[in-house]
Amino acid sequence: MLLHTILTRMIQTGTLCVRYPSGRMREYGSGTEPRAGLWLRTTRAEWRMVTNPGLALGELYMDGEAEPLDCSIFELLDLMAGNLWAGGPHPMESLNYRLRLLRRHLDQLNPVGRAKRNVAHHYDLNGRLYALFLDRDRQYSCAYFATGQETLEEAQAAKKRHIAAKLRLTEPGLEVVDIGCGWGGMALTLARDWGARVTGITLSEEQLGVARQRAEEAGLADRVRFELLDYRALPQFLGRAVDRVVSVGMFEHVGIDHFRGFFRTVKQVLKPDGVALIHAIGRSSGPGATNPWLTKYIFPGGYSPALSEVLPAVERSGLWVTDIEILRLHYAETLRHWRRRFAANRDAILSLYDERFCRMFEFYLAGAELAFRRSDHMNWQLQLSPSVDALPMARDYMVDAERGSVGGKVSV
CATH class of the missing domain: 3.40.50.150 (Vaccinia Virus protein VP39)
Structure with missing residues (x-):
């Protein structure tokens, strides 16, 4: 499970509980407060969180394929934001970010x-x-x-x-x-x-x-x-x-x-x-x-x-x-x-x-x-x-x- 490996590395402060599409529950982090949860409803949602989380999480939430679990969307994002660099960045997100840097002149071309x-x-x-x-x-x-x-x-x-x-x-x-x-x-x-x-x-x-x-x-x-x-x-x-x-x-x-x-x-x-x-x-x-x-x-x-x-x-x-x-x-x-x-x-x-x-x-x-x-x-x-x-x-x-x-x- 690639996502499991990534989250194990990333979440070091607080506790993130993830319910996977199979129904399996896993906890990541220190086991202490703050706590938040994420329910990934589909295998597509799980895979997209591996390949392009910067775009995927928002889209999955909009479409109901990802839900906060026993918390609000603000609490979920707060926990994830607090851990963005704590355990090292998400490997694919780091790559995606470098690609965005390369194309930002095109993205910001505003005639x-x-x-x-x-x-x-x-x-x-x-x-x-x-x-x-x-x-x-x-x-x-x-x-x-x-x-x-x-x-x-x-x-x-x-x-x-x-x-x-x-x-x-x-x-x-x-x-x-x-x-x-x-x-x-x-x-x-x-x-x-x-x-x-x-x-x-x-x-x-x-x-x-x-x-x-x-x-x-x-x-x-x-x-x-x-x-x-x-x-x-x-x-x-x-x-x-x-x-x-x-x-x-x-x-x-x-x-x-x-x-x-x-x-x-x-x-x-x-x-x-x-x-x-x-x-x-x-x-x-x-x-x-x-x-x-x-x-x-x-x-x-x-x-x-x-x-x-x-x-x-x-x-x-x-x-x-x-x-x-x-x-x-x-x-x-x-x-x-x-x-x-x-x-x-x-x-x-x-x-x-x-x-x-x-x-x-x-x-x-x-x-x-x-x-x-x-x-x-x-x-x-x-x-x-x-x-x-x-x-x-x-x-x-x-x-x-x-x-x-x-x-x-x-x-x-």
């Missing part, structure tokens, strides 16, 4: 047409789905937890304040471009609370419709506009330079061969004294490759880059890096909230889609949270400017603005 299709795959789902597990403002990116005790709504509002402080919106009327505006929450907040004039762009038709409706309902349509536009078309579309650029949770969809073009575009649309803030998921252990299940089912063409891959592209663009911040466990906490809200509203979501879809999203939310808790994932924020002297010498202004003591919320 305009493909980029739009990739976005539609995930973001053009039924809008009610996201309303059932995100915060009221539909912020689909890492929240900001100063203490970890905040509600999701409080933490997402704090994230927007944190980013606005770094944009240094010191006077009303500054023109901002929001690249990857989602359902419009950031753009509307910057217009309402900081007096900015915002152009938000997205490749999602579903998000575009919601964002435009929200602007009308908020009475902000004269200060915020939303467009279906690829970032590469921004210079021609705008026809002028703007004061600020913000992009939250979009850079993961750019692709490594497009990094230089992205930052060239940011510089091209910024005024000489302009400021940009780019917020994205990254990895702390250096360049890697996206999990194949995540690529196939959730984010085709997506990749969370190491800063060592991003900064050379920034340097070649001629932009100054004026500030870098790493947010470590903030996204883990965000995903914990999403995962629990999804579970609480599972019946409503099931009425929109089906059991397989619900299992897909459960696997995604659990696995994503564990990528931040047990692996190398984090968030980075880069503040950029074309000019060395566009911002104050010290970063105190960010804290002052965030706390509202100096240059905070602008009266409009």
Whole structure:
């Protein structure tokens, strides 16, 4: 039994109980807590866990061929994630990972047409789905937890304040471009609370419709506009330079061969004294490759880059890096909230889609949270400017603005 041999080597911390298709039960690990179980219902499931576990486990769970045994899918993935390197990696997964590294340039090739299709795959789902597990403002990116005790709504509002402080919106009327505006929450907040004039762009038709409706309902349509536009078309579309650029949770969809073009575009649309803030998921252990299940089912063409891959592209663009911040466990906490809200509203979501879809999203939310808790994932924020002297010498202004003591919320 190849899988038995692999698990004997891999599981060293905690205890994994596996029920094989024959009905035989085996235990792996130390015999101590934490404990989790896996039921492999078919011989095909057992074989796929040998040959390509990075793709197979998620698919088997979606199709009901693999089930958590006396535990949740989160508990099962948590135990397995904690043992990924403890006893040495899965031999076939190590090989598959090296192959993914070799083909990642092809996997992340995102020309305009493909980029739009990739976005539609995930973001053009039924809008009610996201309303059932995100915060009221539909912020689909890492929240900001100063203490970890905040509600999701409080933490997402704090994230927007944190980013606005770094944009240094010191006077009303500054023109901002929001690249990857989602359902419009950031753009509307910057217009309402900081007096900015915002152009938000997205490749999602579903998000575009919601964002435009929200602007009308908020009475902000004269200060915020939303467009279906690829970032590469921004210079021609705008026809002028703007004061600020913000992009939250979009850079993961750019692709490594497009990094230089992205930052060239940011510089091209910024005024000489302009400021940009780019917020994205990254990895702390250096360049890697996206999990194949995540690529196939959730984010085709997506990749969370190491800063060592991003900064050379920034340097070649001629932009100054004026500030870098790493947010470590903030996204883990965000995903914990999403995962629990999804579970609480599972019946409503099931009425929109089906059991397989619900299992897909459960696997995604659990696995994503564990990528931040047990692996190398984090968030980075880069503040950029074309000019060395566009911002104050010290970063105190960010804290002052965030706390509202100096240059905070602008009266409009």
